[in-house]
Amino acid sequence: xxxxxxxxxxxxxxxxxxxxxxxxxxxxxxxxxxxxxxxxxxxxxxxxxxxxxxxxxxxxxxxxxxxxxxxxxxxxxxxxxxxxxxxxxxxxxxxxxxxxxxxxxxxxxxxxxxxxxxxxxxxxxxxxxxxxxxxxxxxxxxxxxxxxxxxxxxxxxxxxxxxxxxxxxxxxxxxxxxxxxxxxxxxxxxxxxxxxxxxxxxxxxxxxxxxxxxxxxxxxxxxxxxxxxxxxxxxxxxxxxxxxxxxxxxxxxxxxxxxxxxxxxxxxxxxxxxxxxxxxxxxxxxxxxxxxxxxxxxx
Amino acid sequence: xxxxxxxxxxxxxxxxxxxxxxxxxxxxxxxxxxxxxxxxxxxxxxxxxxxxxxxxxxxxxxxxxxxxxxxxxxxxxxxxxxxxxxxxxxxxxxxxxxxxxxxxxxxxxxxxxxxxxxxxxxxxxxxxxxxxxxxxxxxxxxxxxxxxxxxxxxxxxxxxxxxxxxxxxxxxxxxxxxxxxxxxxxxxxxxxxxxxxxxxxxxxxxxxxxxxxxxxxxxxxxxxxxxxxxxxxxxxx
Numbered sequence: 235x236x237x238x239x240x241x242x243x244x245x246x247x248x249x250x251x252x253x254x255x256x257x258x259x260x261x262x263x264x265x266x267x268x269x270x271x272x273x274x275x276x277x278x279x280x281x282x283x284x285x286x287x288x289x290x291x292x293x294x295x296x297x298x299x300x301x302x303x304x305x306x307x308x309x310x311x312x313x314x315x316x317x318x319x320x321x322x323x324x325x326x327x328x329x330x331x332x333x334x335x336x337x338x339x340x341x342x343x344x345x346x347x348x349x350x351x352x353x354x355x356x357x358x359x360x361x362x363x364x365x366x367x368x369x370x371x372x373x374x375x376x377x378x379x380x381x382x383x384x385x386x387x388x389x390x391x392x393x394x395x396x397x398x399x400x401x402x403x404x405x406x407x408x409x410x411x412x413x414x415x416x417x418x419x420x421x422x423x424x425x426x427x428x429x430x431x432x433x434x435x436x437x438x439x440x441x442x443x444x445x446x447x448x449x450x451x452x453x454x455x456x457x458x459x460x461x462x463x464x465x466x467x468x469x470x471x472x473x474x475x476x477x478x479x480x481x482x483x484x485x486x487x488x489x490x491x492x493x494x495x496x497x498x499x500x501x502x503x504x505x506x507x508x509x510x511x512x513x514x515x516x517x518x519x520x521x522x523x524x525x526x527x528x529x530x531x532x533x
Numbered sequence: 534x535x536x537x538x539x540x541x542x543x544x545x546x547x548x549x550x551x552x553x554x555x556x557x558x559x560x561x562x563x564x565x566x567x568x569x570x571x572x573x574x575x576x577x578x579x580x581x582x583x584x585x586x587x588x589x590x591x592x593x594x595x596x597x598x599x600x601x602x603x604x605x606x607x608x609x610x611x612x613x614x615x616x617x618x619x620x621x622x623x624x625x626x627x628x629x630x631x632x633x634x635x636x637x638x639x640x641x642x643x644x645x646x647x648x649x650x651x652x653x654x655x656x657x658x659x660x661x662x663x664x665x666x667x668x669x670x671x672x673x674x675x676x677x678x679x680x681x682x683x684x685x686x687x688x689x690x691x692x693x694x695x696x697x698x699x700x701x702x703x704x705x706x707x708x709x710x711x712x713x714x715x716x717x718x719x720x721x722x723x724x725x726x727x728x729x730x731x732x733x734x735x736x737x738x739x740x741x742x743x744x745x746x747x748x749x750x751x752x753x754x755x756x757x758x759x760x761x762x763x764x765x766x767x768x769x770x
Contacts, residue, residue: 235695238694238698239690242694242760246690246760246763246767249764250536250768251535251536254537304694308694308697308698309698309700423679490679490683491679491770493770
């Protein structure tokens with residue numbers, strides 16, 4: 235249900251006035267093509283042009299699709315349809331709307347949401363696929379649909395890639411992190427800008443050190459599920475905390491207060507993902523497991 | 534920058550429909566002696582009318598100052614209902630989730646506060662634009678309270694999704710019409726009776742549900758209202 239709620243928020247965010255204008259397609263979408271290989275960039279520019287010239291129609295369509303995904307996931311009988319649509323839509327948006335999250339043009343940085351929130355939507359839809367597997371067979375919710383080994387592998391791939399992106403190219407420079415956070419303050423309410431300015435000052439001229447520490451922490455989170463249960467939960471909690479930190483500092487609450495956000499960004503998704511990897515009964519001699527009350531996907 | 538007029542017109546039309554439907558529920562419940570959430574129906578009438586007026590200023594029947602008093606009173610009412618529910622845990626717990634969930638009162642408290650916020654935040658903008666109550670971004674001091682509408686938005690959408698998920702269960706658990714009306718006369722007035730507290734399980738709950746006036750339509754009204762309110766709050770972020 236949390237995933238459905240986030241999709242509903244996205245659907246309604248799409249109804250903001252900015253997205254009914256040409257600039258959404260011609261500037262925001264087309265701008266995602268910059269620095270990407272032509273095979274990736276061309277469909278982005280084409281889509282941006284079409285969206286720009288039919289702004290009202292396409293934006294209304296996007297809002298309806300995302301709201302429909304939310305409804306389908308929440309409504310019991312259609313949960314699989316909703317999750318399938320969630321995967322397909324997320325992959326499409328990741329390409330066209332986010333330019334593959336800056337993965338191919340070297341601008342990806344986990345602090346401001348790379349490799350893109352929507353790819354985590356797709357990952358969650360796979361992991362939260364309804365299944366009959368019981369808690370005894372699956373140590374954590376994310377392992378129910380695909381099994382523990384694949385679920386652990388997907389976690390490793392995601393957090394490992396975040397660790398890699400943290401020290402990628404210009405992200406290592408002394409001022410890059412400072413500039414990234416300071417720039418995010420533009421257009422934000424006073425108190426959000428205040429957080430950004432203070433965070434930016436903290437990392438001023440310490441970019442390399444901070445990114446190396448950040449990459450190390452992300453790597454620890456990545457290998458967390460392979461550790462014994464109690465340690466695994468600690469690393470999963472660390473992952474959730476990092477997701478929260480990214481969301482507040484680097485992502486400015488998904489830039490929701492700037493009237494230009496199309497989604498909540500990756501922070502809440504990373505927290506939700508961490509919840510799906512939490513081992514609810516780490517001790518083997520604990521009470522017999524019961525059906526979980528936490529419903530992440532839907533019915 | 535403003536949203537397309539047709540979009541606001543659609544949402545306003547839906548809100549008017551829900552206000553009219555909720556008024557109809559009260560009349561039907563009274564005529565057919567069927568139980569309903571009287572306070573929730575009244576809240577839906579007030580909120581539907583007020584939101585329609587905010588979305589399309591021509592539909593606003595009364596000044597915003599009056600609305601502020603109305604929604605302050607409504608919020609106070611739901612605080613009182615929550616307090617009574619928590620204080621007297623024997624009232625309603627385990628009897629019928631649909632009838633007596635604390636969450637139902639809490640979310641209507643949140644909705645009342647959200648309405649109050651929207652009026653308080655919209656008034657400065659309305660004064661600047663010549664008195665129109667049409668929606669726009671929050672202004673002045675309210676821009677520093679953007680976390681509050683965000684909390685409202687998340688609560689409203691989570692409630693909408695929660696209720697949507699419950700709709701199927703509500704449908705599946707319905708039983709054939711039966712004779713359960715007399716015990717629920719006071720439920721309509723929002724005050725649980727001793728019979729509610731004594732008859733607390735299984736069959737009694739099924740009987741209540743079977744007598745309940747169009748529960749799924751009530752849930753749908755609630756869901757649509759949450760989404761519309763969330764939409765308006767998003768525009769004010």
